[in-house]
Amino acid sequence: MACENQTFNSGFILLGIFSNSPTHIFLFSLVLGIFTVAFTGNVVMVLLIYLDNQLHTSMYFLLSQLSLMDLMLICTTVPKMAFNYLSGKKSISLAGCGVQIFLYVSLLGAECFLLAAMAYDRYVAICHPLRYSVLMSQKICGLMAGSSWILGSLDGTVEVAVALSFSYCRAWDIPHFFCDVPALLTLSCTNTLLFEKMIFICCVIMLLFPVAVIIASYVRVIVAVIHMASEEGRRKAFATCSSHLIVVGMYYGAAMFIYMRPTSDRSHTQDKMVSVFYTILTPMLNPLIYSLRNKEVARAFMKLSRKGKSGKQITR
Secondary structure, three states: OOEEOOOOOOEEEEOOOOOOOHHHHHHHHHHHHHHHHHHHHHHHHHHHHHHOHHHOOHHHHHHHHHHHHHHHHHHHHHHHHHHHHHHOOOEEEHHHHHHHHHHHHHHHHHHHHHHHHHHHHHHHHHHOHHHHHHHOOHHHHHHHHHHHHHHHHHHHHHHHHHHOOOOEEOOOEEOOOOOOHHHHHOOEOOOOHHHHHHHHHHHHHHHHHHHHHHHHHHHHHHHHHHOOOOHHHHHHHHHHHHHHHHHHHHHHHHHHHHHOOOHHHOOHHHHHHHHHHHHHHHHHHHHHHHHHOOHHHHHHHHHHHHHHHHHHHHHO
């Protein structure tokens, strides 16, 4: 097959995941519903944590950053997918593809490190409660969140620069609903083995290193919780930590499945289904998991709702 690096003058075609069959129309409507819930849930979480003074703690600051990342992640893929499906136009420009790659890789990487920071926060809160205000001060918490954003952006910059430097064959049909690096590599005319190894090394750093921090933190947490004298204290600690562990399990499991397999072992169908999980479903589930299992978030929501109702009554 002839190969030319003409993508700079044209672009790619996103094949998507939906057709015009009744089943796929229903599934597309379902995805839009999930997007709406995810968008609303994460916006509400960010606003609650920002507006409620009692939630101005390190744990909730990190949680607000997670919600912000999830909000940006779902807005990176779903609106373009919906526009292409509804308009019948499947093309995406080179610039648009590069922006998508940069944003979702950066956000995925940033979430990896942020989840590790959240695990460390729980470790300090449970194992060193008297030193919590020192070990998780506003400055340290800000540095953790800022470092997560910076490290994720560095990963995104490297991957988009290398991925778009390859020559691609004339068939520029990406078997995906967004510009995903593994799907893009299957179209390359050049040997991408070195880049695949680089992605694997990045995944070891971006995924396995934070996982090691999370495991080490929660081993210490579990030991400390088991030795707690208070039954109420154990219950509260397990409730808080279990929410975070559920999110970690969903997120890291899907990310490792996508990015730590060689191209030869990939199935486009499997990759698309798993991508739907971590780019659409997970951003919806995160705020639900944290809000439904957290009394302080529920209290803040009820307080904000009462203020809203009072404001409407006054205006009337």
